[in-house]
Amino acid sequence: MSENKLLLTISFLVSNRIDTIGRLMESLRPLAEGIPSEIIAVDTGSYDGSIEVVEKYADKIVKFDWCGDFSAARNAGLECAEGEWFMYIDDDEYFEDVSGILDFFKSGTYKKYGMAAYEIHNYLGADMAEYSVSFRDGLFRIDNSVKFSGIVHEKVINTKGEKFTLPSFAHHFGYAYKSDEERKAHYTRNITLLKKAVEISPKDVRLMSHLIQEYRANNELEECRKAGEYVLNNLPVKENVNAYGWIVYTMALSAYLSKKDGALKEAGGLLDKYGDIPSIYKAAANFILLKASCENNSAETECAYCRKTIDCIKEFEADEKAGLEYKYMEINGSWVYGRLSVLCEIGVKACCKTGDFLLLGDVLEIAYSPKNLNREDFIDFMKSFLKNNAKYRNVIISKTAALRYDDDLEVLVCRALEKEEFGPALVQPFYDKAAVISVKKNMYNSALLKLAGRNRLNQEVILQEGTREGWDIWIVSSFKELTENELLGLKEGLAGTQYTKNALKKEGFEVTLERYIFIRAMFGTDRECAEMLEEYCACGLHYFRNYYHPNLFAEEDWVNLPSECRFLLWIEKAVEARRGGDTKECINILRKAVNIYPEMGKAVSCYLEDIQNEMNRPQTAADEFNKLGEKVKAEAEKFIAAGQKQAALSILEQLEKLIPGDGGVLRLKEKAEKL
Structure with missing residues (x-):
């Protein structure tokens, strides 16, 4: 209890509720410590150890001979109150959070009101699965005329002033009967x-x-x-x-x-x-x-x-x-x-x-x-x-x-x-309407995004109405709930649009998805993670090279480009070094990449693990064949970067015959065909 003038008296009746009294007292502690207050417990004859718990917290304990009158017991506590306000609760209740009550007093809001109500969840079982909601006018300003009335289901009478509704609520177990x-x-x-x-x-x-x-x-x-x-x-x-x-x-x-x-x-x-x-x-x-x-x-x-x-x-x-x-x-x-x-x-x-x-x-x-x-x-x-x-x-x-x-x-x-x-045909119209509201009002609904991913819904309206920044926020805010399949579905929905107004904008959206598809892949094997990092790198750099002036890519260490872009440029060099057989140089470059974009530290660790696994694996004819395939892919990427569509497609078609269904070849063909 504070030595200052008391603002609040907290009072309750003590019966035999040893199962809940401790939680009640702990829930009141922030109030007792946060504002000048006192705790008054009215003991109606408990014998199950409840009063021993209360003694550790209460400032006053009032002994009351039970006479079958709840109001008389409440008034016994009220008569001893020294606070400006009075709050009552029961020993089979406890607050979930009293910050709303604290704010009511600390902010001075209480000065405008004569009483305040809080919500009560009345549970029908100890599992708290089913409950009804009621309100109690549980706080009021004390004056000589205010008192409790009614021997049971008591109420406060003669209060004055307006009522304030508090955001706090109490759990009530009085109806959670054991038998x-x-x-x-x-x-x-x-x-x-x-x-x-x-x-x-x-x-x-x-x-x-x-x-x-x-x-x-x-x-x-x-x-x-x-x-x-x-x-x-x-x-x-x-x-x-x-x-x-x-x-x-x-x-x-x-x-x-x-x-x-x-x-x-x-x-x-x-x-x-x-x-x-x-x-x-x-x-x-x-x-x-x-x-x-x-x-x-x-x-x-x-x-x-x-x-x-x-x-x-x-x-x-x-x-x-x-x-x-x-x-x-x-x-x-x-x-x-x-x-x-x-x-x-x-x-x-x-x-x-x-x-x-x-x-x-x-x-x-x-x-x-x-x-x-x-x-x-x-x-x-x-x-x-x-x-x-x-x-x-x-x-x-x-x-x-x-x-x-x-x-x-x-x-x-x-x-x-x-x-x-x-x-999807029936879902799409509702998704489009909801998506417009989402992007215009910045209301990023994860259930809506998951729905779009599951159903491979067309993202035309998102490209028309949204921004890459908003798309980033939506993906980030929903990422924990999005599965890899849903992310891939969103990517498919973007790819299936006929949006031609701003090709670069579409690529930006795709880069965001690639980044998070890759991050999700980090929960898979190191090989899967490495493949997704390389794909994210290729997709991202294609976007950034179209978005920024070529001169910026000629500067030493690309100092004027954003950190994500610089990270991907270093990853590109690391991939080239790895494919060229220079593992030591690859590892050195990866360290530089992490320093620039620490958010991708785990991703780079997965990539390093994949390199280590490759080094520890006995070399076979299949490995040599795969290395040769990687070199051919690297040549195809150079042709694509130079805008040489036919040259790239020619070698990729030959490679596809040797390794049919290879994801890397298919992605490179898709990029080449867009030239």
Whole structure:
């Protein structure tokens, strides 16, 4: 704790969570050390060793005799607080990163606000695979009127000022039960406390909504229904629209979960009777009914609920205020957008069964919306669906092509990936649109580049719209993910263009690819690496000699040329020395090359290893034949450099008869034919 005036008090209740308390304390350490603060732990009677862990970190430990009232325990910590602000958390939680909270205070942003909220990931298992997202108003400015209220599911009341949303989030394991008995015990405890609270405040809609939720979570579905009907028919629930919407949604969910005869009809009747709830809750309830209708195998009913759900989502999206209002609720935009893929998978199948292709267009549009948090799942579904349902392929592709979002890179990539199984011709238009956005907005999407490489897509649009510098950045940023085959596919896509506006520009793009194809080859054998280095050298120097004035190549050590070009010139001399049998000179030249362009140190090491392997290998007639072949190739390269096309082709055609399929000969022929 700092000796300066305290800015923040951090408080939490200590129960028996020895499994998470250490992670909580370590996650708070940067806050405690970064700003003037104190840590207050309220011990509610723990006995599993948690308090011994806390003692190493806490500034104050408050002993509290547990009385079944969470607010009373929270207020015990609040009463001891000396900070200007108060932050509360639980001992079954810990922060992923508190830098956002630190910045909130260090930057002075806190001075403009009265409270701040952070996100919570509520895990359903210790593996952290499945979770829901909620928000907590976990930080607030302290004054005499602020306190906690509610014996369970407590909340802060009487706060003043605007709310700030922090970028930090906490992991919460309170719902990650180790057994069904532990789960039931948790909900039974909450139900007991809530029933006690309701006896004291029978008209408190918020308490009743929590009780209804606990009944549902504990699978006490009949009690959930009775409590819900009581609230909706007897309390002024509409004054609290969030509680009203939540209760109707929970009752619809309970009716569905009951699996009794007429459950779907009962749940639908609830929505008809209490349909004036906020659109976000109507969307959630209709989504539940959509899933229920799937179990009845009724495509018409599925389409009906799919339409209702989409309409409710659009209504919610049209109201910007609603988005902000429900951001901190359990049913919020993230809840809905996290389920869009499931909604749309059901919708696509139902629309195709019923022939409702008008609805299909709306389903696809919302599926490809940037707000869909699981678009990749939908893409995987569509690939499989189109593959197994060829009769719907044309209508789906035509509906997809008509969608908006043509200026959204992620959407275009998704749509291109979806078409991949049906050949490059279908992928190319989406790739071209996405590639234009990539090069114009400097948005270097590695999935798009990998897609182009896998499908050998034509790179005409890249040559027209892009620059070599941008191409370099795109390749570099995606290099770790690009396979050698994908790099070769990009090279093929460049070679297949009809681009004639600027031949030198095209060569520059090819040089970049050759460089990284070569770098990828370094993960192969030393021989493969050596061959690729020589190919990269030949390709690169052809480009540089066309790009720069010949006089620069006549200067001593080529001092005014870029380092990559000088490196390749030395490599060219090293290759000549090697082919001429002067290994010692070759090695000396390679050392010079590395000093000029250290980035290629590993490449040169591979080349040296290949030389060493060659020296250690017993000489055979085949080796002598290969050496002779290399000398002939060197002569052909000289003819090419001098522009003597026919002379080069003549000796290469003869050599090809002796060593058919040799990659070096084929590449030299290609270069000669371009003269």
